[in-house]
Amino acid sequence: MSLLKTFTTSKRVLSQLRHDPRTLVLVLLVPSLLIALLRYVLDGERHTFDTISLVMLGIFPLTMMFLITSIATLRERKTGTLDRLMTMPISKLDFIFGYAVAFSLLGLLQACLASWVTLGLFDVPTKGGAWPVLAVAVLSAFLGTALGLLTSAFASTEFQAVQMIMPFIFPQVLLCGAFVPRDSFPTLLHWISDILPLTYSIDAMQQVVKSSTWTSDLTTDLLAVLGFGVAALIVGSLTIKRQE
Amino acid sequence: MPHSAISIKNASVTIGGFAALKNITVDLPQGQIIGFIGPSGAGKTTLMRGIVGRQKISEGSITVFGQAAGSPPLREKVSYMTQEISVYPDLTVQENLSYFATMFGVSPSAISKTVEEVLAIVQMKDKAGQLVSKLSGGQKQRVSLAVALIGKPLLMVLDEPTVGLDPLLREQLWQLFRELAEKGTTLIISSHVMDEAERCDDLLLIRDGELLAHGSPHDLRVKTHTASVEQSFLALVGSKR
Numbered sequence A: 001m002s003l004l005k006t007f008t009t010s011k012r013v014l015s016q017l018r019h020d021p022r023t024l025v026l027v028l029l030v031p032s033l034l035i036a037l038l039r040y041v042l043d044g045e046r047h048t049f050d051t052i053s054l055v056m057l058g059i060f061p062l063t064m065m066f067l068i069t070s071i072a073t074l075r076e077r078k079t080g081t082l083d084r085l086m087t088m089p090i091s092k093l094d095f096i097f098g099y100a101v102a103f104s105l106l107g108l109l110q111a112c113l114a115s116w117v118t119l120g121l122f123d124v125p126t127k128g129g130a131w132p133v134l135a136v137a138v139l140s141a142f143l144g145t146a147l148g149l150l151t152s153a154f155a156s157t158e159f160q161a162v163q164m165i166m167p168f169i170f171p172q173v174l175l176c177g178a179f180v181p182r183d184s185f186p187t188l189l190h191w192i193s194d195i196l197p198l199t200y201s202i203d204a205m206q207q208v209v210k211s212s213t214w215t216s217d218l219t220t221d222l223l224a225v226l227g228f229g230v231a232a233l234i235v236g237s238l239t240i241k242r243q244e
Numbered sequence B: 001m002p003h004s005a006i007s008i009k010n011a012s013v014t015i016g017g018f019a020a021l022k023n024i025t026v027d028l029p030q031g032q033i034i035g036f037i038g039p040s041g042a043g044k045t046t047l048m049r050g051i052v053g054r055q056k057i058s059e060g061s062i063t064v065f066g067q068a069a070g071s072p073p074l075r076e077k078v079s080y081m082t083q084e085i086s087v088y089p090d091l092t093v094q095e096n097l098s099y100f101a102t103m104f105g106v107s108p109s110a111i112s113k114t115v116e117e118v119l120a121i122v123q124m125k126d127k128a129g130q131l132v133s134k135l136s137g138g139q140k141q142r143v144s145l146a147v148a149l150i151g152k153p154l155l156m157v158l159d160e161p162t163v164g165l166d167p168l169l170r171e172q173l174w175q176l177f178r179e180l181a182e183k184g185t186t187l188i189i190s191s192h193v194m195d196e197a198e199r200c201d202d203l204l205l206i207r208d209g210e211l212l213a214h215g216s217p218h219d220l221r222v223k224t225h226t227a228s229v230e231q232s233f234l235a236l237v238g239s240k241r
Helices: A003-018 A021-041 A046-078 A081-086 A092-121 A130-154 A158-163 A170-175 A187-194 A197-210 A216-239 B044-052 B072-076 B093-104 B108-121 B137-149 B167-182 B217-224 B229-240
Strands: B004-015 B018-029 B033-037 B059-064 B078-081 B155-158 B186-191 B202-207 B210-215
Touching (some): A003 A021, A003 A092, A003 B093, A021 A092, A046 A081, A046 A092, A046 A130, A046 A197, A081 A092, A081 B078, A092 A130, A092 A216, A130 A158, A130 A197, A170 A187, A170 A197, A197 A216, B004 B044, B004 B186, B018 B044, B018 B186, B018 B202, B044 B059, B044 B155, B044 B186, B078 B137, B093 B108, B093 B137, B108 B137, B137 B167, B167 B186, B210 B217, B210 B229, B217 B229
Parallel strands (some): B033 B186, B033 B202, B155 B186
Antiparallel strands (some): B202 B210
16 A cells, blocks of 8 residues: 555545536535524524534535445446556555545535534534534544445446435434434344444534533544444455456 | 567456356467457457456466466556546546556656656647546547556557547557557557558457457468458358358
């Protein structure tokens, strides 16, 4: 693996986005606009908004980066560019981490904006402050990128790639404990939610709301999300074959 | 007899139960233009992918410059231009070439010179700042070829590099291929256009995954008592029936 090749790949992926301003605007602004929408939908229920907006800060980066990455990787597979790269002296990890770094940076920008809207503009209270919120959002973006890379291997068309959000992301949203407390789940569902990465993002967000210090639970949660992401990247790298 | 660059021994490829290549054995010479000729679906692309190491060989072996096809040391010596326009449409020509040059291992200080050189060769210097998606089909094809020229590879595997190009440009590219071969580069070029076959040094006629014949255009014409490669191809297909 070479740092030069990894970062050059990240730079290339970001340049592609730079030439696609519409996608860039959608990725950067839409989460903030949705949070603003939510603010006025829940105008009379301030407490509900405070809770849900923070949960959204964990879910938006996951879903958007998941979609972008799975389409981008599928395009590499389909247009012959991956074929070409795999005959060149690069490591598969250069390719994969190149994507992960690029989209995590994009996720960071998105999260900065959305966090500013949530915490600054709408004064949603968090005892833990803005930094842990950003950390959770960036790790969620990284996780989305990793899962997108992995699941794109199971899709052979764009239609399939987009549909992957249903089996891979929606169950995580339902089971993460954001809308229904996990304690009320039947045992089996509780177990399942224990092994789903988004559960840890959302738990981390809830820690930030409750606690004014950086708790060890928060660290554990963040490490769990990071671990799931790295694992998904490694399994994803196995789905990219030098030889077919 | 020139030194052999590629040695293919009893190579067969089966993809999902379909025999894409059937027991191919052939030695290919170094520093020559080798044409893979045959109708589409004949197995030309599969054989090329086998040579660059992208396609797993089910049986037999392919060695390139004495090493197993696709082995790591070969990745700096072999370039591959796929049949698709395998460059990024949402990057400029310049950005594409710089990126692939870095991936091919060109040192950062030499990138801009390398990019300029290959752009000059394919006559696309004036389009360096353009997005690939905005180029015409033939121009995209030339960008893709420029990527294959990066780093002066010893073996260039080009899948239908001249499809869709105007006659003048095709002529210029064949001159380029000839110059490269004279400098020692081995070129493998697939085509289903028979008049291009006449310009190769060495030909493999491929049909239904089988190697019908191998030899120079002259050899093939003499062997089949015909006046052109096209006729010898037809004669060979006819004699198989």
